[in-house]
Amino acid sequence: MNLCEACSFAVSRHEKSGNEQFLIELSKWVFHERGHLKAVNVRHHKVGESDEPAIYRINDDLEYSVEIYEWSGTSWEPYVANDVQVQFYMMSPYVLKTLSNDKKGLYSTSFKVPDVYGVFQFKVEYQRLGYTSLSLSKQIPVRPYRHNEYERFIPTAYPYYGAAFSMMAGFFVFTFVHLYSK
Incomplete structure (x- = not known):
């Protein structure tokens, strides 16, 4: 009696389970061939100006922008998402804004500096499953009005x-x- 005859079932052919595709995608992610994000051209400035100031004053209107790209395996392509946020942060976030995108990788927003002075940070903490995390931080002081500015x-x-x-x-x-x- 043969071993195959002893089994009550016969294995004639098998279907792929998807493990091969999973391991291919996992290795692409591990070796940064897929899901790798980078941020470039992080900028902030007062509304109507283009130069980045060294210090802001309370109640100034400012704009913040960043370009985010994803590695496609051969080139950097614009990353498109609607959940990227920036925090204007001192001890806790004073301003938390969702960045709007132009579908070409540029994310931007504008807001008013809070009526609190001190050393603030622009923070972008972006973590999404399947992508590398982005952690951007830039410190900027905020000063009160001078005596002759009231x-x-x-x-x-x-x-x-x-x-x-x-x-x-x-x-x-x-x-x-x-x-x-x-």
Whole structure:
């Protein structure tokens, strides 16, 4: 009796299980032939300007942009996704914005610097399954207004101005009454 005759089933042919394709894709990812991301041209500047400043002032409007590309195995091609975010971060994120893309690899957004001064960071932490992670960080200080950059008269301070002038007037009246009364 043959071993095959002893088995109740016969194996005539087998189907591929997909392990070969999985290992091919895994090796492409491991050796950065697929799913490898790179970020270039990280830029930030005030709205309407093109130069990158060394310091921002509170309440400035700024633009942030970055180009993200993916390695296709032969060349760098634009990476297109809608979940890339930037954080304007000090101790915790003050601004968290999703970057809009132009389908050519350029991601950008604009926002207003918060009314808090200190040392902030632009942070892009992008992690997606099947792709290498991107971790971009750039430190930038934010300063308050200088003494000569405020408005001359602030409308919300009119009650305080009135209180100061009424106190001066009351002081002069009290002095006059105290000096010239018997």
